[in-house]
Amino acid sequence: MDMTSRMSSHFEDAIDTFRASARELAPALAVGVDLLFGALTNNGRVLACGNGGSAADAQHFIAELVGRFERDRLPLAGIALNTDTSIMTAVGNDYGFNAIFERQVNALGQPGDVLVAITTSGNSPNVVRAIEAAHEREMQIIALTGKGGGQVNQLLYETDIHLCVPHDRTMRIQEVHIMLLHALCDGIDALLLGDTL
Template sequence: MDPITLVADQFRASAKIKRNCADALAPVIALAGALLADCLRAGGKLLVCGNGGSAADAQHFSGELLGRFERPRAGLAAIALTTDSSTLTAVANDYAYDEVFARQVQALARAGDVLVVLSTSGNSASILRAVEVAQAATVPVVALTGRDGGKLAGILGARDLEIRVPTSSTPRIQEVHILALHCLCELIDEALAS
């Protein structure tokens, strides 16, 4: 395939999934934005995690909140659980990789906090364990998933929210996840500015 056509086709595929998700995901993203803003306004913090590309997105989201998104404001309490290599490797070595986020949630999460998880498949064992620990601590979860939501969709409770991208393409799911995270940043900034 011609490289220019290949690139143009990727842009079109990305735009198509975003257009298809706009109306379906806007209500749940708005709810998640309100939940996160309420948490931060009340002095809580956001714990954010994912694996691979989703780990990068978790760090990106945390960075937007701790720094700034599009307008000047005080830093907001967000912790990417993906960034402490000593903790990640110690827990993976001494317990199991499945516990790398769960141990951090158990140690850091308090009433009033929210756990934000990203998993394109919804089947990542480390994410499932983190959600279980958060739920046991009555910490609500905002889950960004794809495909059919995987096992994660099945364990979410009434207090939890799922932002599910209904496609099987991992790159397209990740592209919508980053857009959803940017929407959450904007919703949080808007809510906290008023």
């Protein structure tokens, strides 16, 4: 395969993945919007976490809530649990890397808050432990995964939202994850600002 064909194949695969994700995930995504809107408009907040590219996605999502998405509005309460290097290194040093999100959920999470847990494999131990801690604190979960959902798929309650991208390649899963997060932001803003489509 020549390089141009190889590059073109990425676009084709991404398009197919987005189409499959739209068919499978749109209903759960709409429920996720309602869940986040309910929390944010009832003095709740959103905690988000992930590792690597998923950490960047968690940080990006919270920036859209606290700052703005596409239009001016009041700031929304959100915290990216992977951004405070002092907490992460202190907890990692004292309790182990797998506790870096769990410890923060236990410190910050309250009933009615939502944890947005992002892991392409569904098996990241620190994200798994954050979900378990969130459940103990009577929080609901929106999990963004791929590859069948891994361990996360077994942990979620019926009241949680699972957005599992139907693909096995990390890059495709991450591409859809950022679109899902943008769609959640758009849905929240539509409800806050009274948009109808």
